[in-house]
Amino acid sequence: MVQSVSNxxxxxxxxxxxxxxxxxxxxxxxxxxxALYSISRMESRAEQDVRLTIAIQNDVNEVHAxxxxxxxxxxxxxxxxxxxxxxxxxxxxxxxxxxxQRLRGSIRDAEASVHLAxxxxxxxxxREGLSQLVxxxxxxxxxxxxxxxxxxxxxxxxxxxxxLRGEIEGMQERERELLAARQNRLDYVxxxxxxxxxxxxxAGLVGSLFAVFxxxxxxxxxxxxxxRDAVLLAQGEALDEREAGRDEIGLLAVRMTEASxxxxxxxxxxxxxxxxxxxxxxxxRDYGIFALDPQGKVVSWNTxxxxxxxxxSDEILGRHFSTFYPGDDAHDRSMRNLAEAVRDGRMEDExxxxxxxxxxxWANVVITALRDEAGELRGFSKVTRDITERxxxxxxxxxxxxxxxxxxxxxxxxxxxxxxxxRTPLNAILGFAQLLELxxxxxxxxxxxxxxxxxxxxxxxxxxxxxxxxxxxxxxxxLGMEIVxxxxxxxxxxxxxxxxxxxxxxxxxxxxxxxxxxxxxADRRRLLQVLLNLLSxxxxxxxxxxxxxxxxxxxxxxxxxxxxxxGIGVDPGQAGDLFQPFTxxxxxxxxxxxxxxxxxxxxxxxxAMGGAIGYSPRxxxxxxxxxxxxxxxxxxSALPDLLPVRLPLPNxxxxxxxxxxxxxxxxxxxQLIEAVAARHWPEARIVHAMQARLGLDLALRHSPDxxxxxxxxxDMDGDWVLRELGASFPDLPVILLTADxxxxxxxxxxxxxxAVLTKPIDVPALLEAVEQAIxxxxx
Amino acid sequence: MTTARKPSDxxxxxxDDEPANLxxxxxxxxxxxxxYFEALTEPRFAAERHLAFKPDxxxxxxxxxSIDGYALLDSLGRLTGEGxxxxxxxxxxxxxxxxxxxxxxxGARDIVTKPFDVFEFALRVANLIELRLMFERLTExxxxx
Numbered sequence: 001m002v003q004s005v006s007n008x009x010x011x012x013x014x015x016x017x018x019x020x021x022x023x024x025x026x027x028x029x030x031x032x033x034x035a036l037y038s039i040s041r042m043e044s045r046a047e048q049d050v051r052l053t054i055a056i057q058n059d060v061n062e063v064h065a066x067x068x069x070x071x072x073x074x075x076x077x078x079x080x081x082x083x084x085x086x087x088x089x090x091x092x093x094x095x096x097x098x099x100x101q102r103l104r105g106s107i108r109d110a111e112a113s114v115h116l117a118x119x120x121x122x123x124x125x126x127r128e129g130l131s132q133l134v135x136x137x138x139x140x141x142x143x144x145x146x147x148x149x150x151x152x153x154x155x156x157x158x159x160x161x162x163x164l165r166g167e168i169e170g171m172q173e174r175e176r177e178l179l180a181a182r183q184n185r186l187d188y189v190x191x192x193x194x195x196x197x198x199x200x201x202x203a204g205l206v207g208s209l210f211a212v213f214x215x216x217x218x219x220x221x222x223x224x225x226x227x228r229d230a231v232l233l234a235q236g237e238a239l240d241e242r243e244a245g246r247d248e249i250g251l252l253a254v255r256m257t258e259a260s261x262x263x264x265x266x267x268x269x270x271x272x273x274x275x276x277x278x279x280x281x282x283x284x285r286d287y288g289i290f291a292l293d294p295q296g297k298v299v300s301w302n303t304x305x306x307x308x309x310x311x312x313s314d315e316i317l318g319r320h321f322s323t324f325y326p327g328d329d330a331h332d333r334s335m336r337n338l339a340e341a342v343r344d345g346r347m348e349d350e351x352x353x354x355x356x357x358x359x360x361x362w363a364n365v366v367i368t369a370l371r372d373e374a375g376e377l378r379g380f381s382k383v384t385r386d387i388t389e390r391x392x393x394x395x396x397x398x399x400x401x402x403x404x405x406x407x408x409x410x411x412x413x414x415x416x417x418x419x420x421x422x423r424t425p426l427n428a429i430l431g432f433a434q435l436l437e438l439x440x441x442x443x444x445x446x447x448x449x450x451x452x453x454x455x456x457x458x459x460x461x462x463x464x465x466x467x468x469x470x471x472x473x474x475x476x477x478x479l480g481m482e483i484v485x486x487x488x489x490x491x492x493x494x495x496x497x498x499x500x501x502x503x504x505x506x507x508x509x510x511x512x513x514x515x516x517x518x519x520x521x522a523d524r525r526r527l528l529q530v531l532l533n534l535l536s537x538x539x540x541x542x543x544x545x546x547x548x549x550x551x552x553x554x555x556x557x558x559x560x561x562x563x564x565x566x567g568i569g570v571d572p573g574q575a576g577d578l579f580q581p582f583t584x585x586x587x588x589x590x591x592x593x594x595x596x597x598x599x600x601x602x603x604x605x606x607x608a609m610g611g612a613i614g615y616s617p618r619x620x621x622x623x624x625x626x627x628x629x630x631x632x633x634x635x636x637s638a639l640p641d642l643l644p645v646r647l648p649l650p651n652x653x654x655x656x657x658x659x660x661x662x663x664x665x666x667x668x669x670x671q672l673i674e675a676v677a678a679r680h681w682p683e684a685r686i687v688h689a690m691q692a693r694l695g696l697d698l699a700l701r702h703s704p705d706x707x708x709x710x711x712x713x714x715d716m717d718g719d720w721v722l723r724e725l726g727a728s729f730p731d732l733p734v735i736l737l738t739a740d741x742x743x744x745x746x747x748x749x750x751x752x753x754x755a756v757l758t759k760p761i762d763v764p765a766l767l768e769a770v771e772q773a774i775x776x777x778x779x
Numbered sequence: 780m781t782t783a784r785k786p787s788d789x790x791x792x793x794x795d796d797e798p799a800n801l802x803x804x805x806x807x808x809x810x811x812x813x814x815y816f817e818a819l820t821e822p823r824f825a826a827e828r829h830l831a832f833k834p835d836x837x838x839x840x841x842x843x844x845s846i847d848g849y850a851l852l853d854s855l856g857r858l859t860g861e862g863x864x865x866x867x868x869x870x871x872x873x874x875x876x877x878x879x880x881x882x883x884x885x886g887a888r889d890i891v892t893k894p895f896d897v898f899e900f901a902l903r904v905a906n907l908i909e910l911r912l913m914f915e916r917l918t919e920x921x922x923x924x
Contacts, residue, residue, distance in 0.1 A: 416873060420842045423872035427894035428799035434897040435806055462894060466874070480877060525876075740880045 009218055010245030017247070021215045028207035032200035039193035046186035052106055053179040057172055059103045063119060064168045066092040066099070067126050071161055074130045078137050078150060089130055096123050109178055115171035122164040129157040222249045229256050238264050288384035291370070294377050296321050296338055308363075308386045310356030321382065326354040341367040341380055353384070362391035411476045415469055422465045430458040460595065467597035471581075474604040479526070481608055482739065484760045485519035485634040485668045486527055488552055488559060495531035496550065499539065503548065508539045512550040519668055520559050520631040526605045527631070530613075531561075533598040534627050538565035541625070558611075558630040566624045569617060578615050579603045599627075606631070658684040658774070661704035663695030663721060664737065665714050669761060673708060676763055692716035696724055704732065706773055711738040719751070726752040733773035737761065784915070789908045790815040792834035794825050794851075795870065796843040800893070804838060804870075804900075811901050813908075822846045829858050834865060835911045836904065841871040841882060849885055856886035864914040866907040870895070 012020070070092035076085035100120045107113050133153045140147045226249060229239050239260035281289050281302050288305030290298055297320055301313035309316075309324060316323070322334035340347040346368040353363040364385040370378045433454040440448045473479045496510050503510050520527075531550075538548040546566035552559055570578060582596035606613040606629045613629040658681055664670045667690070674686050687702050689695035692713045699707065707725060711718030718736060725734055733754035738744050744758045754776070755769040791813055793804045801818040808816050817832050819825060822843050829837070837855055841848030852867060859865040866888035871878060874892045882890050888910070889903050 416875075419874065420872040423874075423893045424797050424800065427872070428797070428803050430894040431800075431803035431807065431897050431900075435803075435810065438810075438897075458894070469874075480875065740884055743880070743884050 006217075007245070009214070010222075010250065011247060012218075012245075013247050014219065014249065017214070017218045021211045021218075024211040024214070025204065025208045028200075028204045032197075032204055035196050035200055036193070039189065039196055042189045043186065043193060046182060046189050049182040050179060050186060053175050053182060056103060056106055056112070057175045057179070059099050059106075060119070060168050060171050060175065063096055063099050063103075063123060064165065066096050067123055067161065067164060070130055071126070071157060074133050074157075075154070078133060078154070081137060081141065086134065089134065092130075093127060096127065109174065112171060112174045112178065115167055115174060119164060119167045119171060122160055122167055126157065126160045126164060129153055129160055133157065219249065222253070226253055226256065229253065229260075233260055233263070236263070236267070286385070288382075288386075290382055290384075292321055292338075292367075292380040292382060294379055296334060296380075299379065305384065308355075308361070308384060309353075315356075324353045324384075326352055326360060337365075337367055338380065341369045342377060345369055350387070361386045362388040408476055411472075415472050415476065419465070419469050423462070426458055426462055426465070430455065430462070433458060464595045464597065467595050467601050470601050471597065471604055474601075474608050479605075479608060481523040481526065482760050483521050483523055483609060484666075485672050486522045486524045487668050487671070488517045488520050488527075488561070488631075489514040490667070491524060491527055492531060492550060492552060492561070495528055495535055498528075498532060499535040502536065503539050506539050506542065507545050508542050508548055509546075510535065510539075510548045510550065514550075514552045517552055517554060517559055518633050519671065521634045522609045522611075522631050523605075524668070526609065530602045530605050530629065531563075533602045534563040534629075537598065537627070538563050538567075538625070541565065541567040543567055546624075554633065555630070557633055559633055560628055560630045562626055562628040564618060564624060564626045566622075569623050569625050570615060572617065575615050579613070602629075658706075659702050659704040660684055660686050660770070661695065661699055661702065661707045662686060662688045663690075663692065663707065663713065663718075664688070664710040665690045665712075666710070669710070669737070669759065672761060672763075673766070676766060680767060690714075692718070692721045695721060696728075699725060699732075700728065703729075705777065706770060707732060707734045708770075709734050709736055711736055711740065711743055722748075722752055731777065733777055735766075735769050735773060784912055786905065786908045786912065787812045787814055789813060789835040789911065790817075790832060791836045791838065791904070791908075792817050792819065792828060792832050793838040794819045794822055794843075795838075795840035796820050796822065796845070797840070800840070800870075803897075807897050807901055808904065811905070813904075822848075822851055825851055826854060826858060829855060836907050837865065837867040838904075839867055839869050839887075841869055841878065842873060849881060852882060852885045852887060862918070864911065866911055868903065868907055 009017075066088070069088035073085045073088035077083065077089075100116070100123060103116050104113075104120075107116055133150060136147060136150050136153065140150070222245075232239060233256060239257045281300075284302055284304045285307055286304055287302075288308040289302045290305045291300040293299050297318055298316050299318075301311070301316055305316075306312055311323075320331070320334070322331040325331075325334050327333070337347055337349060346366060349365045349367075351363065351365075352360045353365070354360055364387050366383045368381045368383075370381055372378050433451055436451045437448070437455060440451060470479065492512060492514055496512055499510060535548060535550065542548065542565045548566075549564045550561070551564075552561045554560075579599045579602075581600045603613045609631060611629055611631040613627070616626050616628065618624045618626050660673075660677060660681075662670050662673050664673070670688050670690075674688070677684050677686050685702075687698050687704060689698050690713075692715050695707075695709070695713075698704075709718050709721055709725075713721065718738070722734055722736070725732060734752065736744075736748055736753045736756045737759055738756065739759040744756045748756045754773040757765055757769060791808060793801055793816065795801050795804070795818075798820060801820065805816055805818060817828065817834070819828050822845060839848065839852060839855065841852070843851075848869075848871070852869065855867060867886065869882045869887040869890040870893055871882070871890065872893040879890050888907055891900055891903060
């Protein structure tokens with residue numbers, strides 16, 4: 001019950017509560033005033049009653065007195081006959097009706113009214129008696145005594161008066177009773193008023209206290225509690241869910257509780273997120289991940305950091321991170337790193353760091369400056385990796401590389417010296433043998449045959465030396481291959497052309513069927529060497545009047561070249577030894593010229609160019625050998641993957657295309673440049689000349705925007721072309737191309753070249769040089 | 780003044796540390812009819828002999844033990860004054876393409892690898908002598924300022 005009232009009270013809106021709190025004492029006050037008023041009213045009424053009773057008593061006495069005096073006056077008049085004695089009688093005649101009239105108006109008491117009625121009757125009887133007496137006196141005159149009427153009248157008057165007196169007495173008595181009763185009542189009323197006043201005062205007091213209580217319980221205490229809750233909320237503590245009224249304070253409390261719950265939920269989520277994050281960071285073992293404050297003191301630490309650096313988090317937290325740097329200038333270096341991180345946002349460093357136990361490790365360190373939303377520096381995160389093993393491996397690798405390089409250099413030097421030392425005496429041998437041959441030619445003596453033997457042996461020795469050295473160079477990686485796109489068809493045609501004299505001398509016919517084949521990636525000179533070797537073998541080991549067929553076809557990403565002869569072929573059991581040095585299997589090898597190194601060298605060369613070489617019996621099953629090799633294609637479509645796509649060059653439209661003049665005698669290089677241009681500057685026009693003079697003519701005709709000039713041209717050297725171009729077109733950028741690394745180092749820019757590129761052409765470098773030259777020209 | 784020198788009058792300086800090769804060169808040149816030939820096995824005296832002998836053609840071995848052949852090639856090239864042309868033919872046992880490029884880049888007019896074909900050698904020498912004589916004639920016919 002109390003609870004429900006309390007709830008009811010709590011649920012009232014604040015305005016109602018305020019009204020109640022103000023109204024309670026006000027009502028009590030008003031009630032008190034009303035009560036006091038009514039008490040005073042009762043008291044005054046009681047007093048009035050008392051005063052009325054006293055007035056009635058006076059009036060009754062006055063009636064009695066008037067009648068008594070009138071009676072005495074009439075008796076005197078009767079005796080004396082003097083009218084002056086009638087004066088009281090007259091007055092009584094006049095006043096008694098007035099007084100009785102007044103009494104009638106003021107008497108309310110029933111008993112007193114009965115008395116009054118009798119008194120009035122008696123008074124009028126008296127007055128009647130007196131007037132008869134007066135009339136009798138006037139009639140009779142002086143002799144009143146003898147008059148019987150008078151005597152009877154007097155006697156009757158006396159009776160009436162007595163009766164009157166008796167009535168008045170009775171009335172007086174009644175009035176006294178009334179007076180006493182009213183007096184009592186007055187006293188009672190006064191006492192009651194006193195008590196009432198006391199009670200009202202008490203009620204006022206209690207009411208005020210109650211109002212204060214209501215105010216306190218309904219508002220103040222709850223506001224205070226709310227305030228305490230707010231403090232708790234501010235401190236981030238949780239608020240308990242509790243019964244709160246539905247007034248504004250209650251709603252406020254509910255909102256605060258909700259806010260607290262929300263806060264708690266968010267805090268929980270945050271804590272869980274942080275916990276997860278912390279667990280992840282702490283659990284990482286391979287990376288030392290920790291945080292620094294803006295001064296560089298360690299403020300967090302993970303397992304990886306402990307594992308790498310040897311410090312536990314208890315030991316390291318609060319220490320400056322320069323602890324991790326070895327050396328006397330540890331602090332300066334560490335602070336420089338921080339300053340760099342502050343300046344650039346992050347810094348990465350590799351270097352020696354020191355563990356707790358004093359050992360060093362090679363660390364990769366990334367320091368990132370941490371800034372809050374306002375951009376204020378809050379600290380740093382530091383990620384450290386122990387890459388000592390990698391560093392050691394690198395060092396070992398570097399060491400091994402240096403050793404290998406030294407060994408290679410030594411080998412290279414040895415080869416170079418060997419070459420020189422072997423060739424120098426051969427020079428004299430062969431030279432003098434040639435001179436001797438000249439002197440003895442045509443004489444037909446035995447000397448000529450001997451000299452011929454010397455020359456043959458010498459040349460054989462020279463070929464051996466060349467091929468052994470080539471093989472050794474390939475093995476040492478010193479052959480200096482220039483892998484460029486090579487037009488295979490042209491190269492085969494050239495090899496066939498070079499082999500024709502030998503073929504004719506053996507009566508062999510060479511046929512070749514080469515389709516359109518994209519350029520292969522090869523060293524042209526060495527490819528030619530391989531082709532010549534295979535053709536030479538096919539000619540030498542052929543039957544008289546036989547054929548050699550050379551063909552090429554694309555097979556996937558490769559081109560397969562086959563050289564097929566009509567000789568007796570190779571014994572299948574010995575085919576595996578074909579490419580071993582000094583293996584000469586074919587019948588009649590003894591009388592066949594050759595070093596026995598040709599196929600070994602060919603294999604080494606082809607493999608160095610990224611290809612494969614092999615032997616197979618003829619596909620048609622007939623006698624004869626089929627030697628084949630495969631080389632990778634360099635289709636222009638293979639180029640784009642290696643190259644970034646460039647933006648179109650400015651200010652060139654279809655009406656006025658970018659024109660590039662390429663003066664280059666190597667067709668493959670020119671094709672490469674055209675392929676690059678087609679991809680990167682599709683709007684560009686390429687004009688190609690293979691000779692210097694033609695290049696100049698084309699320049700005059702087309703006014704190119706750029707010239708790519710090979711320094712080694714068949715007719716004039718590139719230097720001359722450069723001068724001529726400079727004379728005709730002072731602003732025309734010329735990019736030089738040269739295979740000669742030494743020539744590339746000359747000061748070409750002072751002679752008017754925009755750039756010098758070495759062959760084999762590096763496509764990104766070509767793109768950059770061309771675009772830079774064009775941009776400079778445009779600007 | 781016109782001196783119509785014949786090729787056989789050309790002066791040829793050969794520098795090689797190998798006497799057998801010098802002997803071969805001399806034999807070939809003599810056979811070709813050249814009369815003024817000087818052989819030098821000690822390259823340190825090359826500049827001195829060059830200035831004294833005033834050759835029309837220098838035959839230079841690049842691989843000699845006492846001196847860097849390329850440096851010698853460079854310095855001999857510089858001995859020839861501005862506006863003059865004294866061809867240098869390099870004779871080397873180094874067959875690498877790098878050696879050829881380097882020698883030619885340093886001013887060699889021709890390069891012959893050893894062992895050489897004596898006929899080819901003789902023809903190349905004749906070409907360079909012809910070049911030298913034509914250059915000489917050209918400068919003599921051109922009025923000097």
